Amino acid sequence: MKFERYGIGIAKGLSVTIRHLLRRPVTTQYPEQRLNTSRRIRGNELIWDREKCTGCATCAKTCPQGVIHIVTSVSIEENKYKVEKFEVDTGYCIFCGLCVEACPYEALFMGYAYERARYRRGELVLAEEGLLASDERKPSGYAHPEIAATLPKQTLLLDKDRGKR
Amino acid sequence: MVIKTEPFVVNIGPAHPSTHGVFRMRTTLDGEVIVDMEPVFGYLHRGIEKLAEERTYTGCIPLTDRLDYLASMSNNLAYCLAVEKLAGIPVPERAEYIRVIMAELQRIASHLIAVGSFLNDCGAFMTPILYMIREREKILDLFEMVCGQRLTYNYMRVGGVSQDIPDEFLPALDKFLKEMPGWIDEYDRLLKENEILLARSKGVGILPRELAVNTSASGPVFRASGVKWDIRRADPYSIYDRFEFDIPTGSVGDCYDRYRVRIEEMQQSLRILKQAMEQLPKGEVRSDVPHLIRPPVGEAYGHIEAPKGELGFYLVSDNSIAPYRFHVRAPTLINLTALRDMMVGWKVADLIIIFGSIDICMGEVDR
Numbered sequence: 001m002k003f004e005r006y007g008i009g010i011a012k013g014l015s016v017t018i019r020h021l022l023r024r025p026v027t028t029q030y031p032e033q034r035l036n037t038s039r040r041i042r043g044n045e046l047i048w049d050r051e052k053c054t055g056c057a058t059c060a061k062t063c064p065q066g067v068i069h070i071v072t073s074v075s076i077e078e079n080k081y082k083v084e085k086f087e088v089d090t091g092y093c094i095f096c097g098l099c100v101e102a103c104p105y106e107a108l109f110m111g112y113a114y115e116r117a118r119y120r121r122g123e124l125v126l127a128e129e130g131l132l133a134s135d136e137r138k139p140s141g142y143a144h145p146e147i148a149a150t151l152p153k154q155t156l157l158l159d160k161d162r163g164k165r
Numbered sequence: 166m167v168i169k170t171e172p173f174v175v176n177i178g179p180a181h182p183s184t185h186g187v188f189r190m191r192t193t194l195d196g197e198v199i200v201d202m203e204p205v206f207g208y209l210h211r212g213i214e215k216l217a218e219e220r221t222y223t224g225c226i227p228l229t230d231r232l233d234y235l236a237s238m239s240n241n242l243a244y245c246l247a248v249e250k251l252a253g254i255p256v257p258e259r260a261e262y263i264r265v266i267m268a269e270l271q272r273i274a275s276h277l278i279a280v281g282s283f284l285n286d287c288g289a290f291m292t293p294i295l296y297m298i299r300e301r302e303k304i305l306d307l308f309e310m311v312c313g314q315r316l317t318y319n320y321m322r323v324g325g326v327s328q329d330i331p332d333e334f335l336p337a338l339d340k341f342l343k344e345m346p347g348w349i350d351e352y353d354r355l356l357k358e359n360e361i362l363l364a365r366s367k368g369v370g371i372l373p374r375e376l377a378v379n380t381s382a383s384g385p386v387f388r389a390s391g392v393k394w395d396i397r398r399a400d401p402y403s404i405y406d407r408f409e410f411d412i413p414t415g416s417v418g419d420c421y422d423r424y425r426v427r428i429e430e431m432q433q434s435l436r437i438l439k440q441a442m443e444q445l446p447k448g449e450v451r452s453d454v455p456h457l458i459r460p461p462v463g464e465a466y467g468h469i470e471a472p473k474g475e476l477g478f479y480l481v482s483d484n485s486i487a488p489y490r491f492h493v494r495a496p497t498l499i500n501l502t503a504l505r506d507m508m509v510g511w512k513v514a515d516l517i518i519i520f521g522s523i524d525i526c527m528g529e530v531d532r
């Protein structure tokens with residue numbers, strides 16, 4: 001190809017890259033600086049409300065991966081189901097959130113957290129006590145707008161990135 | 166004295182940085198010139214079509230996220246349209262608008278990666294793709310705000326969307342729409358007239374119009390060959406007949422045209438987004454759909470203009486809770502069938518560019 005335009009296009013492109021030297025960085029130093037995630041984040045691990053759960057097993061039927069294992073027995077005195085076992089294998093969970101949406105008694109929540117890596121596969125299987133909400137395990141606002149209103153606002157790159165320095 | 170040469174076979178891939186996934190090209194080279202090329206698919210086969218036949222209609226939506234993982238929203242939309250056609254489920258007005266907003270944002274995000282990795286393959290190492298990833302990040306933030314995840318959205322449902330958009334979404338989208346045209350201009354200043362890029366991509370890997378029609382290519386690859394074919398116009402689905410937008414086309418069908426068509430499509434998507442945001446009505450976002458959908462016996466094909474081409478889902482129902490047959494018409498698999506004709510006669514260095522200009526996603530090709 002013959003050399004036609006004496007590199008005007010290249011010079012134009014370089015002017016853009018040089019201007020970028022003067023821009024603010026948009027990145028964050030992750031372990032030290034943390035950004036707020038979405039209020040509806042579908043974070044690791046489910047959170048289960050033992051009081052509200054009736055043992056209807058709608059969540060287990062909805063789960064596309066089949067990771068929710070629930071065993072119930074009929075208690076004659078109280079005339080309702082008693083949850084014997086509620087177990088979630090989070091190693092196979094794809095965090096689609098369908099169980100949370102399907103729960104008719106609003107007893108399931110997605111977790112408002114990330115960084116839940118484990119050293120052993122066995123620790124990924126969570127049963128009754130491990131599924132309850134605590135200070136570390138907060139529920140997220142996914143399919144629960146009343147919880148979403150209480151969570152901090154999500155940090156957006158749109159607000160952070162102010163272009164020129 | 167004449168030197169005797171003979172062609173020899175070189176495998177490019179399956180694990181090669183420029184194949185964007187696990188794809189193998191069995192090339193026959195004569196020196197540096199490609200004499201023959203045979204694509205080898207199937208390294209990422211996960212059996213998604215078979216898996217889907219054992220799940221409920223709603224349970225298949227997370228599976229469609231994992232087809233073209235750079236454009237999950239479009240996959241969700243195409244699948245939901247197919248099920249709605251099959252079962253005759255209406256969609257509320259507001260949900261239709263939210264779907265269009267999401268699909269167009271997804272088109273911009275997918276094209277940013279497509280253009281960025283194409284320029285990366287051309288040798289503009291990392292600079293353009295990082296600029297584009299910055300803007301894609303802003304779109305992913307919006308998606309995260311709406312549905313809680315950044316890659317596998319699982320947002321659309323049969324008969325609407327999973328939940329309404331939050332209050333802070335529309336101001337953020339407005340801000341994005343205001344600043345995005347400036348960034349697109351910056352990409353153009355950066356590389357549109359770059360002499361090296363022009364020399365490497367103009368006239369390279371031409372897909373002639375007739376061949377493009379005969380291989381049933383679609384999407385930007387097809388439009389770059391000069392055919393004005395866009396399913397949003399040719400067979401309007403959802404509410405696309407209410408918006409005003411142009412269909413950008415190329416003239417020659419070379420790699421440069423494909424790159425330009427994608428940039429221009431992003432501008433058209435911004436136009437659609439602006440109109441959809443202004444017209445967005447209030448109301449319900451999900452119609453009343455039973456928990457387990459049992460469509461009547463029959464078949465349906467729902468197709469949309471996904472960022473990479475015509476994405477279609479063919480479903481057959483036998484009146485049970487799971488589809489009897491679930492077939493995906495993946496755009497990039499069909500676009501790849503024209504690859505050999507584009508490549509033969511070019512050199513190995515051009516192979517990388519031609520392949521990069523098709524914009525493939527192996528998750529969708531092999532599924």
